[in-house]
Amino acid sequence: MTTAVAAPFRFFALHVVRTRRLGPSLVRVSFAGEDLRHFLSDGWDQSLSLFLPHPGQDAPAVPVELGDHWWQGWRELPDDVRAVMRSYTLRELRRDPDEIDVDFVLHTPAGPASAWADRARAGDRAVVLGPAVADNRAIRFRPPDDTDLVLLWGDETALPAIGSILASLPAGQRVRAWLDVRDAGTVRHLASAADAEISWLTGGACPDALRTAVLPPAERPYAWIAGESGSVKALRRHFVRERGIDRRRVTFVGYWRQGMTEEQLRAAG
Known part of the structure; x- marks a missing residue:
């Protein structure tokens, strides 16, 4: 997979390693992937774009090979082929092994991302557009030093x-x-x-x-x-x-x- 996009963000190919129910309407999905060694973030409300496959697809369809032009390529894919894209907040980044957690709200009726998370199993594939630079513009929580x-x-x-x-x-x-x-x-x-x-x-x-x-x-x-x-x-x-x-x-x-x-x-x- 070509991972370069536009600094400070890049694509990361991931797979599910485990899921955990946090409550009636929340599920935590843990992802791993070889590229996660390049995933960097110093923020506590780090947002990222998650791409998920449609039912019946083995992996999400994201034209990452187009580099900076991936967005237009993604938009031009047929609706039933184009990966489902949703914005999420990173819950945790861990090392040794490299893993990230993403928490999903399970809606009723379920949307495509909610339905995917509800049935997610180890080995399921996803793609994340996330940070390769620790301090990046997708971090919003920045209290001034003098905050009391x-x-x-x-x-x-x-x-x-x-x-x-x-x-x-x-x-x-x-x-x-x-x-x-x-x-x-x-x-x-x-x-x-x-x-x-x-x-x-x-x-x-x-x-x-x-x-x-x-x-x-x-x-x-x-x-x-x-x-x-x-x-x-x-x-x-x-x-x-x-x-x-x-x-x-x-x-x-x-x-x-x-x-x-x-x-x-x-x-x-």
């Missing part, structure tokens, strides 16, 4: 990033996090050395709970918000207009948009 309070909000699609962020923060760092999940069975312990208060909320209560929450006093807070695009934008306005946080200290990422597929979202963007 970290604020996190995310829905289920942001759980991998939030889990990694919490695990990375040092002892003594104050953190307030709100996690919006559909099912109480998704609630689990998230390890962190930080002084973290984590609120798990279900039933769409999260935005209201955040708006009415009493925050610890802070002079230099930093907020990271990720998940459904409409909710993310509304909460960014809340932090900036109602909480008075400098907009330069608020990072917001729309992972998905209600009522739109990723293909429609990419076309609109």
